[in-house]
Amino acid sequence: DTGVSQNPRHKITKRGQNVTFRCDPISEHNRLYWYRQTLGQGPEFLTYFQNEAQLEKSRLLSDRFSAERPKGSFSTLEIQRTEQGDSAMYLCASSQPTGAIRLADTQYFGPGTRLTVL
Amino acid sequence: AQSVTQLGSHVSVSEGALVLLRCNYSSSVPPYLFWYVQYPNQGLQLLLKYTTGATLVKGINGFEAEFKKSETSFHLTKPSAHMSDAAEYFCAVQPNAGKSTFGDGTTLTVKP
Numbered sequence: 001d002t003g004v005s006q007n008p009r010h011k012i013t014k015r016g017q018n019v020t021f022r023c024d025p026i027s028e029h030n031r032l033y034w035y036r037q038t039l040g041q042g043p044e045f046l047t048y049f050q051n052e053a054q055l056e057k058s059r060l061l062s063d064r065f066s067a068e069r070p071k072g073s074f075s076t077l078e079i080q081r082t083e084q085g086d087s088a089m090y091l092c093a094s095s096q097p098t099g100a101i102r103l104a105d106t107q108y109f110g111p112g113t114r115l116t117v118l
Numbered sequence: 119a120q121s122v123t124q125l126g127s128h129v130s131v132s133e134g135a136l137v138l139l140r141c142n143y144s145s146s147v148p149p150y151l152f153w154y155v156q157y158p159n160q161g162l163q164l165l166l167k168y169t170t171g172a173t174l175v176k177g178i179n180g181f182e183a184e185f186k187k188s189e190t191s192f193h194l195t196k197p198s199a200h201m202s203d204a205a206e207y208f209c210a211v212q213p214n215a216g217k218s219t220f221g222d223g224t225t226l227t228v229k230p
Contacts, residue, residue, distance in 0.1 A: 032218065042208050042220030043162070056217065091161055103168040103215030104150050109161040
């Protein structure tokens with residue numbers, strides 16, 4: 001178990017540029033989550049996948065944001081035409097829900113990608 | 119809809135003193151509850167979780183939390199603070215398997 005990895009760890013870009021982040025989950029986990037965290041706040045849910053299917057998207061995820069998990073393994077999060085308000089830590093988490101009657105979904109987080117938009 | 123309130127954005131204790139970080143939640147169904155710790159410029163590390171069964175949950179690094187349904191609380195405690203406990207702590211609620219809703223966090227400072 002090598003944990004959840006995210007690349008790059010830091011990204012500085014100019015307003016209007018496109019950026020893409022990658023997340024590699026724990027290998028046996030079928031769920032993958034993206035959260036965004038701004039300074040002084042807790043993580044906010046963006047979207048999640050079960051295998052390759054994107055099951056839920058937050059209203060926070062504007063049309064400039066897109067996420068994919070093409071083969072049910074790693075995932076990418078792309079932000080087009082970045083804005084200064086996109087500056088944040090982008091966190092990825094993975095999980096393998098368990099439970100006989102009701103599923104519990106313990107999410108394990110990666111180190112995050114810190115985005116700075118100038 | 120579910121929500122989490124962490125009372126006290128900053129808590130300061132002396133080394134060796136009791137740590138108490140408060141978390142209250144609202145949820146339309148019996149929730150799953152989690153505490154995470156975050157060190158500067160790092161991701162979140164799971165401290166402990168409540169899913170079913172015993173309401174007093176023990177986690178890593180000597181932390182524990184008690185689920186009190188009547189008070190809708192899940193406070194985090196540690197009997198004796200250590201300098202290495204200084205970090206930001208997040209409580210999260212998950213009404214069903216899926217996305218979690220996090221509180222805004224509590225920054226714990228440990229004074230020598």
